[in-house]
Amino acid sequence: MRILLTVSDFIIPVTVLGIVVFGCLQRVDIYEIFLEGAKDGLKTVVDILPTLIGLIMAVEVVRAGGLLDMMTGILRPAAEKIGFPAELAPLSLVRLVSSSAATGLLTDIFANFGADSFLGRTASVMMSCTETVFYTMSLYFLSVGVRKTRYTLPCALLANMVGVFAAVWLVQTVFGN
Amino acid sequence: MLNGIWGFFVIGGILTGAFLGRMDLVTRAVIGGGKSAMELVFTMAGVVAVWSGILKIAERGGMIDALAHKMNPLMDFLFPTVPREHKARQYIAANFAANFLGLGWAATPAGLMAMKELQKLNREKGRATGAMCMFLTVNMSSLQLVSVNILAYRAEYGSAEPAEIVGVGIAATLITTLTGILAAKLLEGRD
Structure with a gap:
């Protein structure tokens, strides 16, 4: 564990160091080029700002109105029927929509069942192998400006499922129940 | 598709809010949504700008080109329609590498630039190309090797061995990525 955390502390500084050195x-005008890139980056952020506002607003409305809770409520019995732990059903759905909401559910599971319980471990793995599909797409x-997204959503949903x-x-298999 | 999902979220959210008597919360969400987006942008703008700057140095120094070259066999398989020397390959390579290392904020600018380059190769601008579908599918299948945030939460909530899930996490990430690639390959050319 300690090694992993140390490694993760090193990743960003070492990446930056490597690139700058x-x-x-290569005799790049590093500072000038950096500024050029930073300017492009800021433009990108401004470009995606409206998309972000629309996205976050929609996600907050869904959460506030209770639609997400209702959908996970429907999902629960179905999950139980196929032998999937019902406590994890909300997380698997919410994760697709909002990373922060999913983190909230993850820490709830940790608090209620323990981080080293079957549910705690599974939730941790679920969080690491899935992505906020709606946001990224x-x-x-x-x-x-692409509107016809074709088979991207089915593929992403399948991968996440x-x-x-x-x-x-x-x-x-690895830890037992 | 995106219009449909967005509409479903907003309309569905407001209707369920009305039905469940949570309109006060919905009101706050509508007004607060824009505000939280602005707050997010303020925190992310600086980070994205820094990474874009670093990325540009890597690009000028030829590092990204070298990375893309190393990844040519993989790229040939995933993106056969993107020519070898095309810029899109470089940004895709940078995006994959950043995602892999867990540098989400560095991955975003590279990914957006990759999309811009892929769009240049697109003959029907409103419709995603196969390469775009593949790129985003791989992107959304989670490439991150170790999710440090999750380990930190596990430690915070009293796990005796927070990192014990790392191996399983890598295996699961591999499974999702391979599933995504396989699905996108099988559906290639479909609508």
Whole structure:
């Protein structure tokens, strides 16, 4: 654990160091080029700002209105029927929509069942192998004005669903119930 | 598709709010949504600007080009329609590498630039190309090797061995990514 945390402390500084040193060796005007990139970055942020506002507003409305709770309520019995832990059903759905809401559910599971319980471990694995699909798709496609997203959503949803089941199965196999 | 989902969220959210008597919360969400987006942008603007700057140095120094070259066999398989020397490949390579290392904020600018380059290759601008579908599918199948945030939460909530899930997490991430790639390959060319 300590090694991993140390490594993660090193990733960002070492990446930056490596790139800057390499740029120096290649005789890049590092500071000027950095500023050029930073300017592009700020433009990007301004470009995606409206998309973000629309997205976050919609996600907050869904959460506030209780639609998300209702959908997970419907999902629960269905999950139980196929032998999927019902306590994890909300997390698997919420994770697709909002990362911060999913983190809230994750820490709830930790608090109620313990981080080292079957549910705690599975929830941790689920969080690491899934992604906020709705957010990513909207941001990337809308940034270039693509409306017909074709098979992207089905593929992403399938990958996430397989990930959720794989998490349950892997934790059961490796750690037992 | 995106219009449909967004509409479903807003309309569904407000209707359930009315039905469940939570209109006060919905009101706060409508007004607060824009505000929290602005707050997010303020925190992320600086980070994205820094990473875009670093990325630019890497690009000028030829590092990203070298990375993209190393990834050519993979890229040929995933993005056969994107020519080898095309800029899109470089940004995709940078995006994958950043995601892999868990540098989400560095991945976003590279990913957006990749989309811009892929759009240049697109003949029907409003419709996603196969390469775009593949790129985003891989992106959304989670590439991150170790999720440090989750380990930190586990430690905070009293886990005896927070990192014990790392191996399983990597296996699960591999499964999702392979599933995504397989699905996107099978559906290639469909609507």
